[in-house]
Amino acid sequence: MRKSIATALTLAVSASLLSACGGDNEPSGASGTAAGSPANSAPVSFTVMHNQGEYSWPAYQKIVDGFNAQSGNKAALKYIPAQESENWLQTQFIAASEPEVISGTSKLADAYKNGWIVDILPYLDEVSPYTNKPWKESFLPGLIESAIDRSDENNPHLYGIPNQVVTVNLYYNKDIFDKIGVASPPATITEFLDVAKKAKDAGYVPFSIQNSTDWNIGWFAGDLFGYLWQSRLSELDLNQSGKVELNEWAIAVMEDKVNEISPELKEYLRFIGDLVPYLNEGFNSASWEFEGIFNEGKSAMALNGSWYPNQHQEGGFAVNYGIAPIPYLDKGYSEYGGDSRRKYKIGSTPSFAITRNAQQNKADAASLEFLQYMTAPEGGAKVLADDLNLIPVVDGVEVPAILQPIMDSFGTEDKLDFLANEFTAEQKDNWFKKQQEYMAGHITADEFLNEYGKDLKKYASEAIKNHPEWNADSYLK
Amino acid sequence: MSKKIDYVWLYACLLPTFAFVGVFLLYPAIEAFRMSFLDWSMTNYLHPRYAGLDNYAELLKNAEFRNSFLILLAFMLWNIVVLQGASIMGAYLINSLGQSRLGGFFKVAFTVPMVLPGMVVTMFWLFFYEPNNGMLNYVLGHLGLESWQKVWLGESQATAMGSIMMKGFPWVSGLGFLIYLAGFQNIDESLREAARMDGASAGKIFWRIDLRLILPQIRLTTVLVLIGGTQQFSDQLIMTKGGPGYSTMVPGLYMFNHAFTYGKLGTGSAIGVILFLLKMGFTLLNARLMRERG
């Protein structure tokens, strides 16, 4: 459940990674046979793979049942645990045994390049049988646009359909805050460290995280880097898109604009170093039990996704919590800081995709229809919002009240993501593991950055080599 | 036995064996070598590129990869010295009970846990080290040793490696135990009796006679550890995922990560080839030692 959404979120945090990985010109897309009107053909059987935990199964079953009843098809769910779904999908793709509809991977762009999934973009203009309007008109303004990969300007792609808006927020224990005399949640990093110190002095765990995966520090980092790199935007953003895409990061690395001596990275590590004393013991091997620490009222603050309120309700936890935006990097803490919290555009990442097997098994039309149903205001979107408290991706579905404050934090700015530490899966894992060692005090910040810089160009050129459509050479003269 | 035999039938009987070997061992082995020369990953799955020795060069340059062999060496040395020592001691003690009923009981009792599924054992030890509710920290807490409590599998290289090494304590039950017990039982009791007559102490008899006579068994199990140990990584995968950082990363897990997590099939195969060469080295070394001893 959370894990899976967390995976999705890690992606959300690095949204432009996806949007920057281009597909090549391999024709792997659907053959135009997709999308018919419901119930006018023989029932099609196909499988929908998801990695959402047990508590969400009834809701997903409800969606599948509703779809089967309305379309006359026979969709069935298949569950793969979130911590395995990435590896699982890769092996299934190689084996050509993947289900017709899949979710739970960050590597959709690669999968598309390998001909394993279908480009959905051409079907957005078609009329959805569940709304009788073009499908794309269902979505919240700008949302589907954020999920489209435009790194190859002439060949945009959409690898999958988002089914929820995921955000990360600061959750804080109101009772602890009362006891330590903090009236309102910390809005800035300065305030955050101040509150953390008070909580520590009072004997609480100030901030509980899990660092056996990069899901917590990675979320924090995603927000911090948005501020840290902001002043470099015009220099790095070659295509003037307002964001720095993966190809632009690769070029920046090759031109030595980003490297191990970048002050932005030093500043980032300074904050992580300041944060360490306030973490739960054993954070490096902690998994979701960090949430247990918060649920049991032992920790004052934690980062978590927008799914947490639902977890809290379902689990009947006693903790009296509040939600606030992640504290932003302020001028008082860092010269790179801002004066106020930036308000980012609402956005999401592709999640559910249609695979090559859907085409092979002649289930692509039915699979597409399933995605349309999942995002139909009267269909799946409503179930996801009502039963799972997810923020809907479409108009016409009421946002769960508890999440309204999160909705209000959206604005019109583009988020700047730091991607020069995830050119390849190996580099990403390496960064994470070295960060673990840094946080455990085994290596210094400089050693960490030297380590990072050592293979940086290698990884960047690997990415450039694998993406000829970037035309990186033309920039690198 | 020179009956007139239709060779066709003989080869037909051998066919299944060689068909299996050919398809599931020989072909993949050749493929492994071929793939190890390719730049082949999930980002260019459809268009693998010939990369010569690049994969190998990259690996040898990689400090984490080189270091993983030191970590593996530490695990293997531990297995050879401590685990073998424990099974030798267990087998020796049981053998010293002779053919008595008690000896038979201990023999069976130490054999029973061998048939526990490996995953069950690993899960027990995972729970043993679990920081919040785990057994080790629980016991330490109740002994008033809160300050000794640790996140055993995540704190540092020392605690993580130590924890994996201590898994399975007291290590008596196992294949080595069976081999040594058989070895001790084969020793002629009159040898020990004669030494006893000469006034040798039990310790001396153990060093001079028992241990010396089971040297072939010790060599056998050592070779088994050396040869088998190069490719073990499931404990690390399940218990620490190679962490914290790279502190428990062994080459086998490094290969698994490359092939199935990073999606780099070429590099993964190259690691497989390197481990194959290592195992081959151990095997040839063993064969050579064997020949020298006659």
Added chain:
Amino acid sequence: MGSRRISRVFVVGILAVLLFFTLFPMYFMVVTAFKTNYQLSINYFGLPLTPHPEFMKDAFGKIGLYLQNSAVISGASVAGVLLVSSLSAYVFARFTFPLKAALFGLLLAFLMIPGILTLVPQFVLVSKLHLINSPWAAILPYIATGQLVVIFVFRTFFEEIPKELIESIRMDGGGEPVVFVRLVLPLAVPIFLSMGLVNVLSTWNDFIWPLLVLSDQTKTTVTVGLYRFMDPQQIIYGSVYSGMTLASLPLMALFAFTMRYFVQGMTSGAIKA
């Protein structure tokens, strides 16, 4: 004499302590299977005062299918290994034919190939054969690797069957198949059992391969199934330990009656290898 008795008491004492630690995980597994998380926290090591059998039922609901899958895979692999290797071992033991030494040497060479070398390409191969998530994805490679040691053990065994016995059957007009079925197989039952049990254990315990090729929740083996029991979000220890207990039972039951053969198999296999 007195000192020997003392040393005997000493030996038994040490062994008893070692045995305690060796068997303790099994004890802990079984008692914890019947405890709620709360009971575990207040009564960590003791017997559950009010046992909760519902965890067993819950765990069986999940693990029953895995056990079935494992039984099919281990059973078929062992049957295949015994069939294939007895055929070729018999041929190698009884007959001379061109290329005999070379072919046997080739098998010997394959013992040296580590599973880790072939892991990736074997996976690609099994994928291309469209066997992923089919029990054959495990069974066929298990037969291929499992047979090697068994062939060596069987060959030695078959060579030791007195030639006079074989001749006497042939005198009565029995052909090779008759010799094999009527004479060799009955004699070989114990060694079949030994090698079979060793292979049951190794296939049952395999983790990495089924994790890759049998990753479907409904197709996977008990080893991988147990691994997935460890959902770190809210561990219900009673349920986890019930799963562990149930996963151990089939092997325990099987080996309770065949321990002698198993021990034989383990040692002879190791020496051959």
